[in-house]
Amino acid sequence: MFRSGFESRALLLGALLAVCSAAVFAAPTITRLTPPSNPLRDGAEVLSRFLPGQRFDLQATVHAAADGSEVREVLFTLTEQATGKPVLQERVTAAAAGVQGARVGWRTSASAIDAATPAKQPLVAPDVAVASVRGVSLAKPGRYLLSAIATDGSGTHSQPDVQGMANGAGVLEVVAVQALGPRTRNVIIFLGDGMGAAHRTAARILAKGYAQGKAQAALAMDTFPVTGMVMTSSLNSIVTDSAPGMSNYVTGNKAQNNQEGVFPDDTLDAFDNPRVEYLAEYLHRTRGTSLGIVTTADVFDATPAANAVHSSDRGLGTGIVDQFFDDRALTGLRVVMGGGRKWFLPRDGDVVNGSARRSDPRFADHDDLRNGWTTRIGGSKVMPTLRSPDPKRNLLAEMQQAGWTYAPDRTALQAKVPDAPDRSASQATTPDALLGLFAFSNMNVAFDKINGRRCRAGDPAIPAFAGGCVAGAGGRVQVDGQTSVPATVPTVVEDYGFPDQPMLDEMTDKALQVLDRHNRNGFVLMVEGASIDKQSHQMDSDRWMLEVLEFDRAVARGKAYAAAHPDTLVIVTADHECSGAALIGAATTSVATLRANATAMPGAAQPAAQAQKAVGVYEAAGFPHYRIAPDGFPVDTDIDGKMLIGYGANADRYEAWLSNQRPNQDGQQPFVKQAPLSTYPVHPTVRNGPDDAGNFTGYRGYFIAGQVPGDQAVHTAVDVPLSAFGRGASLFAGYQDNTDVFFRMAQAVLGGTRAGAR
Ligand SMILES: [Zn+2]
Helix, strand or coil: CCCCHHHHHHHHHHHHHHHHHHCHHHCCEEEEEECCCCCCCCCCCCCEEECCCCCEEEEEEEECCCCCCCEEEEEEEEEECCCCCEEEEEEEEHHHHHCCCCCEEEEEHHHHHHCCCCCCCCCCCCCEEEEEEEEECCCCCEEEEEEEEEEECCCCECCCCCCCCCCCEEEEEECCCCCCCCCCCEEEEEEECCCCHHHHHHHHHHHHCEECCEECCCCCHHHCCEEEEEECCCCCCCCCCHHHHHHHHHHCCCCCCCCECECCCCCCCCCCCCEECCHHHHHHHHHCCEEEEEEEEECCCHHHHCCCCCECCCCCHHHHHHHHHHCHHHHCEEEEEEECHHHCCCCCCCCCCCCCCCCCCCCCCCHHHHHHHCCCCCCCCCCCCCCCCCCCCCHHHHHHHCCEEEECCHHHHHHHCCCCCCHHHHHHHCCCEEEEECCCCCCCCHHHHHHHHHHHHCCCCCCCHHHHHHCCCCCCCCECCECCCCCCCCCHHHHHCCCCCCCHHHHHHHHHHHHHHCCCCCEEEEEEECHHHHHHHCCCHHHHHHHHHHHHHHHHHHHHHHHHCCCEEEEEECCCEECCEEEEEEECCCHHHHHHHHHHCCHHHCCHHHHHCCEECHHHCCCCCCCECCCCCECCCCCCCCEEEEECCCCCEEECCCCCCCCCCCCCCCCCCCCCHHHCCCCHHHHCCCCCCCCCCCCCCEEECCCCCCCCCCEECCCEEEEEEECCHHHHCEEEEHHHHHHHHHHHHHHCCCCCCC
16 A cells, blocks of 8 residues: 555654653653762662651652653652551652642752853753652651652653662661660760861870870860760762761761752752751750850851751852751751851941852742741841842841840850859840851961960960960951951951950850750750861961860860760760871970071972971970960960971971961951951961062971862861760760761660660
8 A cells, every 4th residue: 555755754753752652761860869869889888867757858850851751740659668668659740849838849940040040050951850859757767768750741751770779769767766774965066177186186295295105184075985986978078078077967967078968969059959857956846955056167167057057058158147047946046156247247338347248049949948847048037028148138137136145255255144153043144045256257266366365464474376466467447347456466366356256165155054044955066166177277287286275175164064964965076187187296406496497498499308307206206395374275386396297188388397476368258358367378388488479478488299289288088086975975986987976966865875874
């Protein structure tokens, strides 16, 4: 029978379509399934573990087949592995996501790109759908299989891989809590950022001294009865940054570098990633605990934020501090102290007040997130229609209107949270909620804060480190647009404009006072010694050693609280090591000789071999002997035979073995490009080496070639120590992953510790 050419082609096309729709290559493909977040390597261990009832999101990214129709539906199924019973089934479509109050989300290229910065490359291609189910939880311990099947407009399904871990299927585990005995009520986490074993040893030698091979006394953290070791890797690297470093401790799940409280995803928005519930959120929701966050960093920084804020970009300060406040009902947040005032001040036209607030197109509000988590992000009372961080928002005023007591400096902190000799005094005078913002961005470090105090005290018996009373360039006179700092004592803290900053132990005391005043149901307090890390990056040995001392003095306050309140657990640990710090020995020469050498050195031309003679190794190092002043810090950091530090993860630097009068520039400070801060050394090479014009502004050091790119030392992948004190401490012995720490803290609070164990 004769057919026209047209009919033949139509028949052929029909047959081809029939073949295509049946073939695997024409089906939609699930390219990412969360949790755990694909792509995974075959045979990888289960990455996602949760507490019974802990909330998390399900999400699938689906690519339509090149010759298929658009993706219409994703069916998520959670099946109990032991029984094969499905325990959750959720069909996600655009229509389901559009229903009022729905906790499912459906986003395609169009909606994902709408929220994107035009200049940025869209991460979601036109033929991609992202389906989410928010706020899922599983009550019963055990292993579960997660599968997702995507269907396109022609009815073609994606092909789940029944083998398990690959495309479209995953395994997760709900970890049982055992009823062991007395339970922990309060958890205090002391997080020494970047603090490896070497940092702890250096601080002990400096502060306590050694003789005849023995430490003369212990750091507070050394006195904790249980110590374990922690493996610190993140989801995507052996070397973590601080965002996953903290997040992994308080979610029980691996986050990707630069991300906190979330799994990675494929959308552009930084605040819409699949979430996992934080320890503070879980305990606040189930038991009504409070949360306190204390840091020497800017409060938007990764470590503080990774206790309460969910974001895939740790750098988005405005959205991060807004979420602290707007979602405080999820965390029970009651105390925030540190630096970072620049995010809380409104940006108001040309007024120069230090504000760094800015709008961010990667911040978006989504109904599924709101419904699944009861978030109020962006939900300013003052501007209820606000949908993205508003540069003009006055968070400082808003928080005070909401009942927060605000302390801008140490004097105000003492006045507004007066010491309370007993509980009834505390009930009368301790505020409900406390906000302390003691600097525009990161607070000054102990070295410079103590120098400021010593210079003001003017006691000739306790001089400033490195002659620091004349280190400053003349005193900043502008704080929040007001002239408030007399330029009579030109130290570093005056240059920064914040001469009256509290030390970390003072902040810790006040945080504990506020949390204890309201302590019906327990609290979680995170105290961070942030600049152990920041000064290790700068390879400024004397500054980071004093940071560890400042941190340890705060640890002592936490230990004292736990000793008086035995239902408290205190852990001291780090998120990762920073700089590959190594205690290589001690100077064989006097400080006077080191200084003379540094003055005479030709800088870059100095032969390393000659400079190496100053380094006493093995028995030539002996025992460096620092004297400690009544303020708890060394009388001087430059002593004859001082301890010397090397770096295994270093960038290029010049080393003079002497304390630097001024810290390096901190790029986070809003006035860093203006004098006097602009006159500070830009990075470690310039600090003790020649500047572009060949001039030296600091001590002349000899050149040490680094092995990492950039101008700072970097984090390393080595394990870090964790020390524990108080109820539940025994749970932390031995080697553990950083996600294990979460389940051990939860065990202490939810199931307790065996009677008789600590
Ligand atoms: Zn760091």
